[in-house]
Amino acid sequence: MHGSHATGSPYAPHTDEERSQMLDAVGAETEADLFDIPEAVQFDGEFDIDARSERETRRLVRSILGRNDDLTELLGRGHYGYYIPSLVDHLADRSEFLTSYTQYQPEVSQGFLQALFEYQSLLVELTGLEIANCSMYDAATALGEAATLAERVRDTSGHRVLVPDRLLEGRRSTLENYVAGTDLVVEAYPTDDGNVDLAALEEATDEEAVMLYAENPTVRGTIEENLEAVGDLAVANEALFVLGSDPIALSVLQRPADVGADVVVGDASVLGLPTSYGMGLGLFATSEDYLRQVPGRLVGASEDSTDRRAYTLTLQTREQHIRRERATSNICTNQAWVALRTAMHAASLGPNGMVDLAERGVTRAEDLAERLDDLVGVKAPVHDRHHFREFVVRVDQPAPAIASDLEKRGFAVHVVGEHEIQVCVAGVSDARIDSFVTTFREVAR
Amino acid sequence: MHGSHATGSPYAPHTDEERSQMLDAVGAETEADLFDIPEAVQFDGEFDIDARSERETRRLVRSILGRNDDLTELLGRGHYGYYIPSLVDHLADRSEFLTSYTQYQPEVSQGFLQALFEYQSLLVELTGLEIANCSMYDAATALGEAATLAERVRDTSGHRVLVPDRLLEGRRSTLENYVAGTDLVVEAYPTDDGNVDLAALEEATDEEAVMLYAENPTVRGTIEENLEAVGDLAVANEALFVLGSDPIALSVLQRPADVGADVVVGDASVLGLPTSYGMGLGLFATSEDYLRQVPGRLVGASEDSTDRRAYTLTLQTREQHIRRERATSNICTNQAWVALRTAMHAASLGPNGMVDLAERGVTRAEDLAERLDDLVGVKAPVHDRHHFREFVVRVDQPAPAIASDLEKRGFAVHVVGEHEIQVCVAGVSDARIDSFVTTFREVAR
């Protein structure tokens, strides 16, 4: 009876008195008078959406999401449940970071610009390439953008984009959509025991190739051993070498610049974001040769009128709001806040922590594979390669049945073949790994 | 292998190199050289406390607290589970609020001082008294401080502190400790059907009384009907009238100033703090007559050197760090951050929201009492009074057994007599109340 706003938006602050004054000032009796909508298209129905109190709304969402099972996820393939230091949430959630807009007024956005500049610098160090933008949506869209970059910068009349046959469906499909408006064609080349089948790729690559794509680690968790050869092949055929990876892998694996990569894409949210049903952060780094063709926003250092260092969005003439249909991409809203979180997580780990985390991904995966391999009816890892963080397991029983049994006992794994399961150690505690091995023994026999 | 700080404090930022430079600068080889502790009292043992990663520590605490049962609490008696708007957590957790010290340098503490000034003003409006301090620890200690105030300001040689016989044990015991160093004696007067037994109190009150204490609402949830009479009695006997209440009750119940209260105490954390195992916020308001005798910190308005309004801790000569053994209290660290939360919660409700919340406490308690009264073997409420938020239920079965049965089915209630249970509606959803009535029917028959 005493509550105001009971029938309006709780976030509109108008008192009745203020509303009257404002309506008076604009010469209207009610807000309805201000709308200039022809009667024919006026909506006089209801959405039938009930208003709720804040508490009820929280309860509703909690109740809905409570239907998600609480499983230990041994899942990877691009998204990982690494532990995120508490620092990241506390600082990234400061409302100045969370609620600000794109930095079109850099004078009142220095803090965010600097954080993004630091994010770009992190990627420059990780990739060895000179330029990193301050985010794409995710790995799949970054890959798509790499292809349109290849199309723009190609010297040849080529139109073939070569990707591994084992490519995540979301990446492949997104890539297809990104090149649908061009003459590019996506073609798969074979893999061999988890790595690039170099002979087959050599066979497949000709001057029609404008882009070669490889991943390290690969989708099956193997560490790619042929990167330099792929790089050489790209040079020989004047194709762009695009490498897929992520910041943790890049902390220890071969530096992209050292193997001739022209572009690095991937999902950088492996640092900074919990598993969020596929929400990501598209990593995009490239050589300074392609500076004017880079998609997405770039933060640059400059000076203010007192000659102090200051940061600003730069080279905006590449972007849609200036260049419109001749822009390097249509991206506008991006994943800046996720990039902030990634930078914070990386800063929190430091170089020692990042290398540690990466190396533990190798040793813990190795350990788990050995333990699984000891089980009856199980071979792990399937591929005779070094593995990073995850690997494929061959099981005698049908893989879907095993995965289903594991799920009932609290574990989620990937089914990647009729008799193949993929498991990942990232973020899983030693105690849960022990429990997983025990459970696996029971369900796999 | 790459981690630094593995064996030290993770919050000490020293690199090995910096540490060396610093040791050089102070002419020591190791930190041990800087300690001047006689060998006889040096500790060379171990605490046997393992260091843990942040993640492991979080897991440990989560695991320990996970042993708490998830019950719907129909508990009150000073602590309530009112819903706290999300705003409060988000803003009070800003580290400037959370991590700052007492405002001894007001020039860099204006924000906190203003928030505390607003908290004081809230209490001034709620109580009608002119002065509120910016926190005591909780209701019990505020009551103790009121008694020492009574002792300091008494005009007579009196030494009797009269409190209701039904007083929470924690309040009574704390009060006893606070007056242990004085000649004051705590005595109980009887209550009658949940309210002050006025005749008995009149009988008990004489010129030896220095303080009369009453509560509204009372510990049994009744609204006190005799406040003016108690006030008159205090005046007649030159005793201090101390009233116990809380901000939500004060939103609608009789204004303390209107019934002659000299001091208002209570727990203000009913707004702003979730039930926290008794952690509180001592409300302390009094008349300007006792300005120089108030315990605790006071924030006052003043001007800065440019004549702009500014806030500062004031009248500090009352306090221990200046006045030492002649201070009005020994309190130093207080509950400032809780006061901030309380002020935020009150601001979030606004006067309409506060009155609403209070009135719903009355009507929802009435409704629940009626529904319980309809059950076989149950009488509710026991007292023929108006109730605020909670009430006592008489049950034919032994109360402890009923409470235990309720607990097994997910509800916590107070046992307040062999056949008496007390229940509270604050913060409990309608759905849970319905479920409680159903459950009560089953266990009470």
Place this chain on the structure above:
Amino acid sequence: QYEPLLSEKDLTRVEIGGEDDGSPLPDDLTRDSLELPELSEPELARHYTRLSQMIYGIDSGPYPLGSCTMKYNPKFTEDVAALPTAAVHPDRSERSIQGTLELLYRLQDYLGRIGGMDAVTLQPPAGAAGEFVGIRVAAAYHEHNGEGHRDEVIVPESAHGTNFATAALGGYDVVSLPSDDDGRVDLEALEAALSENTAALMLTNPNTLGLFERDITEIAEMVHDVGGLLYYDGANLNALLGRARPGDMGFDVMHYNVHKTFATPHGGGGPGAGPVGVVDDLAPFLPAPRVRENGGSKSETSYELFDPDHTIGKVHGYQGNWLVLIKAFAYIARLGDAGLADASAKAVLNANYLASQIGYDVPYEPFHHEFVASAGEQDAADVAKRMLDYGVHPPTTKWPEIVPEALMTEPTEVESKKTLDRLAAAFNAVADEDDPTLEAAPDRTAARRIDQTSAARSPRLSWQTLDLEDD
């Protein structure tokens, strides 16, 4: 106060591989070293706290960026997005994430009702990605109908830049459409632009001048008559909630900017989300997968993923920005019908009130949730810089170009009359100032006017390119 770069606080090089480091990998598979800042938690907490203090956010004051709908972001939506139950991997089995699927399903449903659309995908991670889905769906639809020859997308001159860029990314030729004298679609020009090659017309309504396209029914007919589709750019939907729906106006496909209309925070540039709604005819072409009910038990409905029959595939690796979608769902569930309608009512009232209080000329009306004033003889960009000195965020400037020195202003419903008065005072103070004052602005901000030319001419895009100072 200047905050050094992390790299000015520390740079530590860690060697990898080599002889005695115990690296688990052979040297030929690893890099040689990694050089990054190694700092402690207290140092990082101060760094990022300090950086945050040099940012103007929605909690700092009014943020009237036209076309950006910078609403207050309710705090509680952060809490629900942070629920541990929300943290699920995208490869989880459908059976094990019924909560996630239910929320997505309900949000699809909410958005369909709000926009008057028959089917919704939540996959696009931003508005531009939503546009791209719309364009790809249109292409697939035409192709499916044997009309793959349609190669033109018509875009009004005053449209958002993303419309042009998206159409181009989709492989279309962009046909630009001038406005009429009233600032709306010129029907004659439209007639001239339309042809059998028209794939779609992209339109926002109200348009970027805040004007409702009164001829929308006729426009829809004209587009449909030549076999084209009508695309609704949802950037300005906050003007219409509960009063008009794109679906009812004849739009075939639309995107929603949940980070505008539904108050999810903009995060300094993102993440947002750009769900797309379509009419029944286009539903088979939507991205895969979508969510539908599949019966379930008596007590609880269950949900499953499915691929539309003629799906265009995916435009994101998974299902878009899940955490953002949770916040949008919570916002809509909180406001309900009445709250949503009130949001639009107050947004339009606020725009009209603010315009009535400022001295700058507003050439086009009646506008709705936003208006475009003209800075006249002043440089709109300079006006914006000077407004910063008055402690408020300026409007969008120099766009749409139909208004000279445009000040495109959208206060949203969350501003009080007092705040609007303060904002108007800032406008009016700047209006009275001379050019040198404006050109020297800002001078009360963390950085003074920043040299854009220098930034672009010699790009320094990482700390590796700077002469670092030791902190």
Place this chain on the structure above:
Amino acid sequence: QYEPLLSEKDLTRVEIGGEDDGSPLPDDLTRDSLELPELSEPELARHYTRLSQMIYGIDSGPYPLGSCTMKYNPKFTEDVAALPTAAVHPDRSERSIQGTLELLYRLQDYLGRIGGMDAVTLQPPAGAAGEFVGIRVAAAYHEHNGEGHRDEVIVPESAHGTNFATAALGGYDVVSLPSDDDGRVDLEALEAALSENTAALMLTNPNTLGLFERDITEIAEMVHDVGGLLYYDGANLNALLGRARPGDMGFDVMHYNVHKTFATPHGGGGPGAGPVGVVDDLAPFLPAPRVRENGGSKSETSYELFDPDHTIGKVHGYQGNWLVLIKAFAYIARLGDAGLADASAKAVLNANYLASQIGYDVPYEPFHHEFVASAGEQDAADVAKRMLDYGVHPPTTKWPEIVPEALMTEPTEVESKKTLDRLAAAFNAVADEDDPTLEAAPDRTAARRIDQTSAARSPRLSWQTLDLEDD
């Protein structure tokens, strides 16, 4: 920029009771009206965001307040205190809150080990409340032993003000003890002060000059010889972690300031917590209840509350500041033996390094975690105000009085060398400035120097006393 009071933004009066308002209570039980600000969430978010910007916190920079141990507060401890399972009502059955009881039990145990004490109570909600428990326990002990006549508590002149106030609150006469020339307890003066009336000596060690009381063993013997008890004020415990324990030095009772030593945030004044540890002889007098193991099942120990045999009762309505205790537990569990010892080592190193870098004289040494410099001819309070202009928080000033114009400085272990160098630079810059400059300071802060006299002479303690301005 000035932030108006909430009451300057709005004041709304709500009538209560009367004829037609539907109040559920009769008018004689209600107030007439309530007048408070009625504001929306966006307005409040901006209000408190703005207020927060006018506060210097530990994340703003160094905070070297002597005797206050302003450490960095690890973020994760907030997360564990915010766990929903931590939100329990104090009247819950013991059976239903085994988690709470286990955590309290473990923290009692941790603190006992760290202090060398046999029994611990966690009830006192602050350091001063801990002192009060100590004094009440001492009183009860003496009373129990038929020595109720003991009516004096000895406190060194340089002790914290709370020691004096607490002893007085406990009904004791305070006997003040001068320091010797070295800044420590003067044994002759102590001998003179001790008598059969001595209830206790309250001591902090290292003392407020940062000096270890080298004669502590002898002091303990002297106090015990006359039948008195030795009380340890835990404010300076951060100097000793893992290197010395009050229990081993002969102290009978001590309090711990968890908001100092164990990094729980100070919250702008509180809440803190002041657990008290005692030797076996005093354990029966501790406040009720405490927590103990009671066996339990094979797999899990269970816990229960119990009242010590001769308990003094309660000094808080329930069990003190529970949420703070969770944070303290988490901090100790995170650091472990090595981390705690390193914290003290680095705290002492930092104090010594900082002292070596500043120009002000430090008359007493060897100090540990803090030192007291003298501002010499300068006014220490003015020095502090001027340091604010250099962007750092100043030390505690003018206390202890044994050092003229004292600058009592405690950097804690969380400051890096770079930060200490910056802090030293601020000290040294101020040291070179003249009095007028100091007296005019600060001028770079949210408020300039505030008139304390005016505040105290005409107290304005609420907005009700001010002439409010309409925002």
